[in-house]
Amino acid sequence: MAEFFLKRPTFAIVVSMFIVILGLLSLKEIPTEYYPKITPVEIAVMASFPGASAETMSRSVAAPLEQAINGVDDMIYMYSQNASPGNVKLVVSFKVGTDPDMALINTQSRVNLALSSLPIDVQNQGVIVSKQEPSVAIFVALQDKKGLHDDVFVANYGNIFVADKLSRLDGVSTAKVLNARDYSMRIWLKPDRLAQFGMTVKEVAAAVQEQNGERSIGLIGAEPLETASQLTIPIGAMGRLNDPKEFENIVLRATKDGAIIYLKDVSRIDLGAQSYDVVATMNGQSGAFIGVYQNAGSNTIDVSNRVRNKMEEISQFFPEGLSYSIPYDTSDYIKQSIWQVEKTLLEVVVLVGLVIVIFLHSIGATLVPLIAMLVSIAGTFIAMYLFGFSLNTLSLFGLVMSVGIVVDDAIVVVESIERNIRLSALSAKDAAFRTMKEVSKPIVAIMCVLAAVFIPVSFVGGIPGEFYRQFAITIAVSVVISGFIALTLSPTLSIMFLKKSTEVNKFGKYFDHIFDSITEKYVQGARWVLLRPKKAITMCFIVVGLIGFFALTTPLGFVPKEDQGLILVSAALPDGSSLSRVEAVSNQIEQIAMSTPGVADVLAISGYSLIES
Template structure:
């Protein structure tokens, strides 16, 4: 069946090149992450009720939304939180494997059905629905050397000038500026003065809504078709107030005698930030702290690179003294990890070549697995792309492990051909055909058995199953491609590269003499091992006791080993959490 690849070497080489080219294309299209995404999809629902405490938020906002969201397709559970800052947050957690985009649409539809049950203030503020992106890519801090620049200015500068540019970068799933420092007109009411004038907070809010509005005043002199008009005037209205003085002069109450009560008579008005809930510093200076999260299926290294390029371009337009700093990005650790894996892959290739050369004694035989192994690994990239496997620490570890497995098939073929050439004095082509006739069935069986060990693991559920799936599919695909390469490319290379006289090469030079001495020592060790095996096989009781002893020892060692989900690795970051008593202010904290 496989003689066609031996007699037509161009066919097997072309097939291998096609696998290699498709594998390279797949490699460049694989998403790169530190670890596979194991967290279930989450959709966040944020509602703001200005001035409300947590009890009011629970009664008027959270309960209606929970009733509407309960039972949304694919939902696992709902988390809700309400604080005294007027913000209610609901996190809808879905089952692992559901489509996050579909989940967000379903939540949007459920929230829309409950809008009429929410307070008017909440509807006016709007209910924000967003899909949570779990993979944090980087932290960016915007700061200034000017001591007069505060966090509010930095926040708004980033929000207006930088955030839109970064959100357009392909692969940025979410951008969050910590804290809500949008410019707002702060109105601090004096209760004693309001009581003296007989006013309530509703009177103040009604006055603000009635007088601080956007309207379309229309036109004067527009032709109505009844009589000709000489001129037409378009009326303009200045719109919402923008200065403190305009807000201070808003009339809250008036009497028939001409007396008026203005906002400045009962409140302090000044321009400030909408909320003072988070304070961020960078090296002791006020800063705007920004987190960027990776969109699902994107390449982490590529996204970080484009974000840095965008920030470097925007740096030219920043005010004097304003700078930015990328305080953390996952690519530093990821690049270091990938670099180590690449070094390991190279070392594995070199070691495989050395081992084959030492045991077979021919440099030609050592070249064959070095040429065949990359085809198997590149083929595994095709399977990774098909099954939505990312390049991460788990899949890269599987690739390193796969080298030791995929090389076995190539070595089996080379050794079989080498034996036929040495013992039967056949030509490389004849030796290859005879060897493949004997071992092709064994190679197919070995590949299928090895793959069947890993494939069932891919069907495990839960977060652990996601990790096992990455590992098992990578291993199984590399094993299957290795078997295919061992039946097609490796025999072709044996027929083309090996020579009939190759058994005499080891006798030439210093290397040949060293290999002869090694083979003599190895043969001696093999004979000792054979005698030991014969004695062990004859004594069945001793064999069983030894087997049970090793099983018990393995179990005892396993019980003493520490267990965990993901191994802790030093990424050069220290996180500290300091909690102050309930009710403490941001200044105290």
């Protein structure tokens, strides 16, 4: 193969250029994240039974759903959360690597089988099946710092005009207001008045449901007619009620003597929020807090940029007094982490280049390994895209490690060609042909050995295998591509950059003199060790013993602990604690956090767990 490309240098250069172009195009499409996706695919099943207790929800709603869903394809486990207001959330976890769309379809099919066994009120409310995102990617806070709007208005504005637009962004799975305050007509019944009139809650609810709805009445002038009509006019009537006064005039009962009992006679009616179960504040001030969840496999940094750009656009039309901020964005830490790895990669490239210049004494000879290294990295991006990998700390760390490996093959080729030119007085082309006959098999052997070291890691099962697979495959692919480049592009570039005259400059001669003296001392040390085998073996045992000691005493961990600039505090109160009690504890924690030096923002949410949700 090497001889084929040496005879066709243009073809070798075109192939490498093609690899670089494809690598750059692949780099744009590779998602960016902090760690590889190792969490199981999760599907959430949510249902509501207004007014039911947690025990009732567990027995009559969660149990039938669990029985129907249990055993769905690729499921590993599931759990349910039942809340006393009448809500149940069932989370089904699937094997890592399962197609989320297929998991959603299979779960929905099982839920449909259980619908008939659920209470009729639950069926009327509907059962929601959706993909469960593991955590919030971005928090957007809407606040009225001038006090012109109440919390219900701010939350509804965020739900209608902000969350909907953010949900439509590319890469965003969903955006929802965590402390939603959807407008709702609240009817407060008076038990004494109901008892006086001999009425029940069910009778009141039936009357409200019957008189608060859309009705199709008919048409005037519809066929058949005795006389021709020029117009057909639809008949309209009052549909859904919008004002508290309209609800007050709902007729509950008409007595025989002509008396009419209205809804206002047995209740108090006002316009409020549908739910007050979640209360949220930021830095002590209330507002609406929108959690943005990203799609699996999407680029976190791109999603963050789209959300920020869209919020900047939406904010131009905010009502007076309303403003927004982004107190939490996972991409901030990812950007810092990726930048540190990229900076390290750049430093490695520069250091490798300096080392090559110092040892080979030639800028032209240095360009060959550097170009080979860049082409190998570009080719690695192609493989990462094809394998569905992402740019994360592990895959980039693999690239950093591979930089020192991928240049080795090119250095071997360049140094051997330069040696043949200098010692055998050959032209660069003849020296390249001789060199490739000498080193082609060793390069292939080195490539296979290095690949054999890292490829087995990709077959490790479970979460550790998923976690380190991208690291191992990245190095293995870069090694294979570097071997291909060393057999094709490196000898071609060597012919172009290496000259027959190889006179060494003064710095090169001085460096060679120092390096030769160090080499001589090393040879003397090796000779001393060879002449004293017992001492050498004893030293080896001592080193092995120290390695074993430190291996046993060093703390173990899955990943190193890192400071992400974020602290999550969860307060668990006794079962049955009221929201006001939870809010009081949350306010205390918030005050402590705000008084701590170095804290930028404090987001407190009562009635909703960011850790469990």
